[in-house]
C-alpha cells in the first residue's frame with residue numbers, strides 16, 4: 494500500500510525525504526490495530542510536510558470558499574442566466590470559425606483544471622459576444638461569454654487564454670454562489686432571475702435585462718468579485734495556464750494590455766467586475782516562477798492572428814451600452830407615442846382575429862385588441878388599457894403571450910422559476926394558492942392566479958398565468974390581466990383565447 498503512496502512523490506528534490514519515510518516505515522510492525530493507528534499518525538506527520546513541498550512545485554494552494562449552495566444549483570443558475578444572455582446579446586454564430594477557435598482554447602484550459610478542483614457536473618461552453626467592450630464573463634457551472642472586443646484587444650493567444658483561465662477559475666472555485674453564501678441575505682433567493690426579462694406586467698422592459706438582469710443585477714452576485722476571490726482566480730488561473738501549456742505570465746500581461754486600452758478612463762467593464770487585489774502583476778509573476786509550463790510553451794498561434802484579422806474586417810461592433818439602449822428604445826416604441834391608460838376601457842369584442850406568433854404558436858384574440866410585439870412576447874390590449882407610466886410601458890387589461898428560456902425542462906420547476914421572477918418584478922402581486930393543472934393545445938399546462946393592488950389603477954388586479962413546455966425546452970406562457978371587479982366581462986374572452994391556441998414548437 495505504501496507503494497501507491499510513494500508513486501505520488503517521484504520528483505527529484507523529494508527523493509531524500511521519501512527514502513527517510515521508507516526507512517521509518519520499514520521499522521514498523523503491522524501486527525496490532527494499535528500499531529496500525531500509530532502507523533497512520535506517523536504517515537500523516539511525515540506526509541504532511543511532503544505534501545507541502547509537492548504543492549509548491551505545482552503552485553500555491555487555493556482554498557474552495559464556503560458555499561451553502563449545491564453544485565447542481567450552480568449548474569442550474571448558470572444555465573438559466575446563459576439562456577437570458579443568449580436571448581439578449583448579439584452572439585457570433587456558434588459554428589463560425591471564430592467561435593470554434595475560442596472554444597478550442599477554452600477546452601484546452603478546461604482539460605488543464607487540476608483534478609482536485611474538477612466538478613463532473615459542470616458543463617463549459619464558450620461563446621463570442623459581438624460587442625466592442627473589453628469584457629468577458631463566466632456564469633456558475635460553466636457557460637462563458639467572451640466579447641469580441643476582448644479578443645481584438647489581446648496581443649497574443651496566451652493573453653486571451655489568460656482572461657479565460659481566470660474566468661474558468663471563478664467557475665471552478667464557485668465564486669458566484671460562494672459570494673451569495675457570504676451575503677447571507679434572507680431576501681436573496683436562488684434563482685431570482687426567472688421572469689425578470691420577459692414577463693413583467695408592469696414594464697415588460699426587455700432592454701432592462703442587460704442593465705438589471707444579466708449585467709449588473711445578476712452581476713452583483715455572479716459577475717463582480719471580491720479582491721480575495723480575484724487573487725485566488727489569478728493564482729489558479731496561472732496554474733491552469735501552465736498546465737495547458739501557456740506561459741502564465743501572459744495572464745499578468747493581459748492585465749497590462751487591458752489597462753493600457755482603458756486609456757485612463759473608468760476602465761473597461763472587465764476591470765470593474767474583476768477589481769485588482771493589489772500587486773496583481775507581481776503576484777501572478779511570482780506564482781508563474783513556481784510553475785513549470787507543461788509541454789512546449791504555446792503563447793501565440795497563426796490561428797489567433799487569423800481570427801483577429803477576420804474580426805477586424807467585420808463591421809464595427811456596438812458597445813454593450815449601445816446594445817442596451819437600442820433594446821430600450823425599441824421597447825419604449827412598443828406602445829405608440831401618446832398612448833395613455835384610461836379609466837374606461839371597451840369590453841372585449843365578440844369577434845376574434847387570428848394572430849400567428851413567430852411560427853411557434855397561433856391564437857385568436859378579441860377583434861378590438863391590438864398586438865404589440867416585443868422580442869419574445871406579444872401584448873394584446875384594447876385602446877386605453879396600455880400606455881406609459883413613470884417611464885415604463887404598462888397595461889391594465891389584456892394578455893401577454895410569450896416564450897421564456899428559464900433553463901429547466903421540467904414544467905413545474907420552470908413554471909416556479911418564471912413565476913418567482915414575475916413576482917420579483919411586480920412586487921405588488923402575490924400568488925393565490927398553488928399551481929393548478931390545466932392544458933394548452935392538449936399539452937400539460939399549469940395555471941396560477943396572482944393578485945394585488947395595481948400601482949397604476951389603484952384597483953385590485955387579477956393576473957392569471959398559464960405555462961406549458963415547448964419541444965425545445967422553452968416555457969410558453971399566457972398572462973391574463975384585468976381589474977378584479979371586471980373579471981366577469983373578460984372571462985369568456987380569456988377562455989376563448991386559451992382554447993384557440995395552437996402550439997407548433
Ligand SMILES: [Zn+2]
Pocket residue numbers: 659663718722723726766767768
Ligand atoms: Zn475575476
